[in-house]
Amino acid sequence: MLSKKTKYALKALQYLARAKDRGPVLIAEIAEQERIPQKFLEAILLELKKEGFLESRKGKGGGYFLARPPEGVTLGAVVRKMEGPLALLPCVSQTAYRRCDECVDERTCGLRMTMKDVRDRTSEILDSTTLADVESRVRQAAAAARAGAVEYEI
Amino acid sequence: MLSKKTKYALKALQYLARAKDRGPVLIAEIAEQERIPQKFLEAILLELKKEGFLESRKGKGGGYFLARPPEGVTLGAVVRKMEGPLALLPCVSQTAYRRCDECVDERTCGLRMTMKDVRDRTSEILDSTTLADVESRVRQAAAAARAGAVEYEI
DNA sequence: CATTAGTCCACTTTGTTGATAGGATAGATT
DNA sequence: AATCTATCCTATCAACAAAGTGGACTAATG
Numbered sequence: 106m107l108s109k110k111t112k113y114a115l116k117a118l119q120y121l122a123r124a125k126d127r128g129p130v131l132i133a134e135i136a137e138q139e140r141i142p143q144k145f146l147e148a149i150l151l152e153l154k155k156e157g158f159l160e161s162r163k164g165k166g167g168g169y170f171l172a173r174p175p176e177g178v179t180l181g182a183v184v185r186k187m188e189g190p191l192a193l194l195p196c197v198s199q200t201a202y203r204r205c206d207e208c209v210d211e212r213t214c215g216l217r218m219t220m221k222d223v224r225d226r227t228s229e230i231l232d233s234t235t236l237a238d239v240e241s242r243v244r245q246a247a248a249a250a251r252a253g254a255v256e257y258e259i
Numbered sequence: 260m261l262s263k264k265t266k267y268a269l270k271a272l273q274y275l276a277r278a279k280d281r282g283p284v285l286i287a288e289i290a291e292q293e294r295i296p297q298k299f300l301e302a303i304l305l306e307l308k309k310e311g312f313l314e315s316r317k318g319k320g321g322g323y324f325l326a327r328p329p330e331g332v333t334l335g336a337v338v339r340k341m342e343g344p345l346a347l348l349p350c351v352s353q354t355a356y357r358r359c360d361e362c363v364d365e366r367t368c369g370l371r372m373t374m375k376d377v378r379d380r381t382s383e384i385l386d387s388t389t390l391a392d393v394e395s396r397v398r399q400a401a402a403a404a405r406a407g408a409v410e411y412e413i
Numbered sequence: 414c415a416t417t418a419g420t421c422c423a424c425t426t427t428g429t430t431g432a433t434a435g436g437a438t439a440g441a442t443t
Numbered sequence: 444a445a446t447c448t449a450t451c452c453t454a455t456c457a458a459c460a461a462a463g464t465g466g467a468c469t470a471a472t473g
Contacts, residue, residue: 108461109461109462110461142464144462144463144465145461145462145463145464148462148463162471163469163470163471164469164470164472165471165472165473166471166472167471
């Protein structure tokens with residue numbers, strides 16, 4: 106499971122991707138619209154800024170906005186920064202490899218082989234899906250839902 | 260990341276799968292061979308027994324052994340019992356579905372769609388891989404390593 | 414210079430992880 | 444019955460993270 110921190114981070118980034126042409130967005134607006142505790146979100150956005158995903162402007166007319174276009178931000182990158190490695194075992198992490206202390210022979214560890222498969226499938230998806238991709242899927246789903254509703258009405 | 264508890268549980272089960280024709284195995288033996296802290300392992304094996312994966316015998320000649328053949332135990336089942344749902348979000352868990360408190364509209368949540376894909380790939384692997392499968396992969400890898408070594412020696 | 418907006422820091426509460434210690438209990442052997 | 448032997452159970456502990464709260468500080472704008 107992702108921590109709420111990571112989930113909130115993803116939701117906030119998604120919101121800012123949608124609002125990218127509107128200039129800086131207030132923490133309060135994101136918190137209200139996405140129903141995230143405002144103070145907690147504050148800390149999360151600060152961290153996202155430190156990690157280079159966001160920029161901010163202080164004072165009146167200020168707020169947060171994406172540091173890069175939505176096409177340039179993958180879910181994998183966000184999850185890794187906020188949550189840690191995608192891998193289920195340290196010994197199969199691409200970005201934070203660490204030998205398992207207790208492991209007797211890594212090359213013939215069956216667990217490792219299976220968990221490497223899982224890691225590969227996971228990163229295949231998360232590292233190729235950007236905020237822009239997610240948005241376009243949402244729009245498709247919404248369109249499909251409307252089409253379905255129309256059909257139902259006929 | 261899996262907790263050490265889950266990792267140790269999987270390693271212990273794997274060990275007992277390998278030892279399935281030798282009768283009950285001592286906690287101390289598993290702890291030593293797999294280099295797991297013995298007292299911690301004790302608690303883990305007890306839990307695995309409560310969950311129905313293991314049986315035990317007390318007194319001299321006692322120890323732990325698999326409650327079912329290795330072909331009947333999937334990694335997914337073990338991980339779910341020890342670690343919790345495989346899903347990254349509660350709203351995409353098959354076994355422990357829960358709506359996200361803050362979610363405004365689940366049907367058009369882009370995050371959810373992507374995380375559902377990840378969950379599907381993960382459970383595809385873990386729910387179809389048994390202790391026996393893992394063992395046979397280990398043997399294949401060991402054989403391949405030997406073949407490679409021979410080739411290298413020629 | 415007052416107001417608005419955002420940063421930064423300190424703190425709390427609650428729970429989990431990973432582990433250790435000590436003794437109770439049940440089964441086998443003598 | 445006495446005695447090993449091994450699991451079972453209870454309690455405790457330090458370290459850490461999750462999920463916030465409160466409040467002081469600072470920077471930009473009108």
